[in-house]
Amino acid sequence: MNTEFIPIIQEIESFVASGATKSEILLNTCKLLKDKVYHYDWVGFYLLDERFSNLVLDSYAGKPTEHTMIPVGKGVCGQVAESCKLKIVQDVSQEGNYIACSIDVQSEIVVPILKEGKFVAEIDIDSHSPSPFTPDDEMFLTSICQKLSVLF
Ligand code: SME
Numbered sequence: 001m002n003t004e005f006i007p008i009i010q011e012i013e014s015f016v017a018s019g020a021t022k023s024e025i026l027l028n029t030c031k032l033l034k035d036k037v038y039h040y041d042w043v044g045f046y047l048l049d050e051r052f053s054n055l056v057l058d059s060y061a062g063k064p065t066e067h068t069m070i071p072v073g074k075g076v077c078g079q080v081a082e083s084c085k086l087k088i089v090q091d092v093s094q095e096g097n098y099i100a101c102s103i104d105v106q107s108e109i110v111v112p113i114l115k116e117g118k119f120v121a122e123i124d125i126d127s128h129s130p131s132p133f134t135p136d137d138e139m140f141l142t143s144i145c146q147k148l149s150v151l152f
Contacts, residue, residue: 005140022151027059034061039132047121075099080110090131111141120152
C-alpha cells in the first residue's frame with residue numbers, strides 16, 4: 001500500500017479506540033480523509049435503515065448534499081448496498097445509474113462496511129479529478145471500512 005496511507009490508518013485506529021460515539025468517529029474519519037488525500041473532495045458515510053430499504057447520510061466532510069436518503073439499488077451508493085461490493089466509477093458521465101450531487105464531481109468510489117458478512121453502511125467518496133482511483137485506494141479504504149465495522 002502507498003506508505004502515505006499508513007499514518008492515516010493508524011489515526012483512524014486511534015479514533016476507534018477513543019471511546020467517542022460512532023458519529024463522532026465517522027465525522028473525524030471524513031475530515032481526516034478529505035484533508036489528507038488530495039483527490040478526495042467529498043467524503044461521507046451512508047448507514048442502512050433496513051426498515052425502509054434506505055441509506056441515510058450520517059457524517060460527511062465537503063459541501064452539503066440534498067441526497068441525505070438514497071433507496072437501496074439507486075445510484076452508485078444504492079448499487080453497493082445491494083451488491084455488497086466496492087464500486088469505482090472513474091467517469092460519472094458514463095454511469096447510467098448515478099445520482100449527481102455537484103457538477104464538479106468527475107469520479108466516485110463507494111466501499112461497503114460489512115458486519116458479519118452483512119451490509120450495514122458504506123463510505124462514499126467523490127472526486128473532482130478524472131480517473132483518480134487506483135488499487136491503492138481500494139486497499140486503503142477496504143482496510144478502513146474493516147476497522148470501522150466494530151462500531152456497528
Ligand atoms: N453520487 C452518489 C450519490 C451520493 S453523492 O455522491 C453525495 C450516487 O450515485 O449514489
